[in-house]
Amino acid sequence: MSSLHAASPGLIRTSGSETDRRRLNTWQAVRADVLDRIRSGEWPPGSLIPTEQILSKEMGCARATVNRALRELADSGIVQRRRKVGTRVTATSSRRAMMSLPVIRDEIEAMGARYGYQMTDCLARPPSPEAMQALQVDAGDSMILVKSRHMADDRPHCCEAIWLNPRAVNLPDARLFGTVPPQEWLARTLPVAQSRFSILAEGATGACAINLLVAVGTPVMAIERVNTLNGLPVSFARQFYPPHHRLVLKD
């Protein structure tokens, strides 16, 4: 019926973008088409684009298919949609980018290096002020602090300090962390937790500098991660990466 069934070339525009549309699904073709017409200036930033119904008729596909395409574009911040109003091209270039935070073991092995892990400390102690704030506990609670470092081919790749909340999770024998990184143990124990990350630059402090084999005060990138499960804060981790480490995001 439709001129545009699965990968039929009906939709392909002659404008000649670099994307190879021969193997695109219909909704991906619609998305690419809309993107092209935005880029070409046909629909400038801030303007309304035609309704789903008009587009579906124009492109010879179902409205649900156009909906899927436009929803994806809205998810990445390229357009904004409101009922009854329509779909508007986002005026500013505010963009959302997806970052993938792999397990450090995978990250290192993906580079083709040999992974190594060393626990450097494992203490029960009252939480630091940052840990108190992140985990919503108070100074009286006793927390577990595990410090460790991760090596790539015997060179330090990252060092880590993680606070674990014994009220949120049953901790194993501490010796386990001598061989198993706490993040991996946590991932196996609590399948899906909700996480909040933040990224900042810091000067390396004493232990961190020693573990990363850099001078005190050297700029390091810190990634903080708070895991919560059912609203209960479970862990607060800080990972430090030496200079020249890059976190890459694609948009």
Next chain:
Amino acid sequence: MSSLHAASPGLIRTSGSETDRRRLNTWQAVRADVLDRIRSGEWPPGSLIPTEQILSKEMGCARATVNRALRELADSGIVQRRRKVGTRVTATSSRRAMMSLPVIRDEIEAMGARYGYQMTDCLARPPSPEAMQALQVDAGDSMILVKSRHMADDRPHCCEAIWLNPRAVNLPDARLFGTVPPQEWLARTLPVAQSRFSILAEGATGACAINLLVAVGTPVMAIERVNTLNGLPVSFARQFYPPHHRLVLKD
């Protein structure tokens, strides 16, 4: 027909998660339900969960609705799906997090501060080695380098150096950048470009340290951004943020 039409309570499980499901759509309810059963250990990491058909029957909704829910979970890395094989709970805790990179003006005004912009330099010169690599140009090409800083209530918030490729975009009169930040001009001129970001920690160098009012060598967070349009690299920007600036990601 279905026991689960739009926000009907049919699906609501008694497990009592913290999420308020009374106002969830059906597909969101399905997603929450699956997530709960993963978290509860019913479907441990690495295991296969029931097929879409079984789930749709079990939950009294259409398979397309289950598909939507499981697709969202796959998009955020919680499950992995393969045709004919099924849907598997991701074994590692590798997660994808969404980061929003707002226009700096918006970022500052959202904090309730007054935005200020100053251009500090605007030069035509051959590209630096990094710019050559990022923009895929060679040393013979003449590029435009604009340096600027952004202020929040008269305190430096971020400084920026951006290389523009005159072969990819028609540049305006350079005086424009005295009042309009290059990123904003770019956003208005090229509606939707594809971007690649990377984030790293560096020590502040001379001009950067002066602009941010910090000592040389102070750790700063650098965000690099390469914009390309139809495969043609358009701009290469490096933004530097002073210590204590945090980039926040929600998962």
Next chain:
DNA sequence: CTATCGATAATGAATAGACGATTTCGCCGC
């Protein structure tokens, strides 16, 4: 035993149709 081929099962995508939610817009009474 092994390679190949077909049946089967699972997800992926598309369709038409329906209904619901939300916001705008104009009409009407005042």
Next chain:
DNA sequence: GCGGCGAAATCGTCTATTCATTATCGATAG
């Protein structure tokens, strides 16, 4: 002019159905 109210437009979601794509498994020919 103005306030309220209902019609209409538009996106959001759901269903049922069909076909496409991909992988697994087992049977069969050699």
